[in-house]
Amino acid sequence: MSQRPVFQCQQCGDCCAGRGGIFVRPEEVAAMAALLEMGEEEFRDRYLEPSSLGTRLAITDGVCVFLQDNRCRVHPVKPFICRQWPYLPVLLADEDEFEAAKGACPGLDPEGSHKDFVEESRKLNES
Ligand code: SF4
Ligand code: SF4
Incomplete structure (x- = not known):
């Protein structure tokens, strides 16, 4: 294995453009809604959208609805797909x-x- 890591985040925020879809699980919806102190139904109405591949976070102005000043508003409980990338x-x-x-x-x-x-x-x- 080479010395240099294959992956080293450059903090560019591009992965939060959500081009492939930021898919969410029910337990992640519950955690994000709780963090934002809102009911799950309101959360779903405001921040989620359906797709043929599953429910995903909405995109506004070309980026994830939770990206604000290049920071994630739900960072402590962000979806698994975001943590895994x-x-x-x-x-x-x-x-x-x-x-x-x-x-x-x-x-x-x-x-x-x-x-x-x-x-x-x-x-x-x-x-
Ligand atoms: S993981 Fe996201 S923020 Fe980090 S370098 Fe890749 S696209 Fe940019
Ligand atoms: S939930 Fe957070 S980490 Fe995931 S795409 Fe949205 S802003 Fe980026």
Whole structure:
């Protein structure tokens, strides 16, 4: 494995553009609603939208509805997909998807190998 990490976040905020859809689970909706001190129904009306792949966070002005001044308003309880990025199952399983993700996330080393990326994820899960 190379010395340089394959992934090192550059804090650009681009992943909060939600291009692929920021999908949420019921328990995540409950946690975010509680953090914002509002009922789940109101939360759903204001911040969620349906899609063919599942319920996701709404996008306003081209970014996630919770991105404010480049910070996440629900950071302590943000959805699993946000916490997991870029070590998503699809990127770990599919080298082509991993290579494609390099174009969307400047935190991914363009020279980084898929093998090292998978190894990095494994080590993070162990720690
Ligand atoms: S797009 Fe990548 S580098 Fe930019 S904030 Fe998201 S994870 Fe970090
Ligand atoms: S919930 Fe937070 S971390 Fe996730 S996309 Fe929205 S602003 Fe970004």
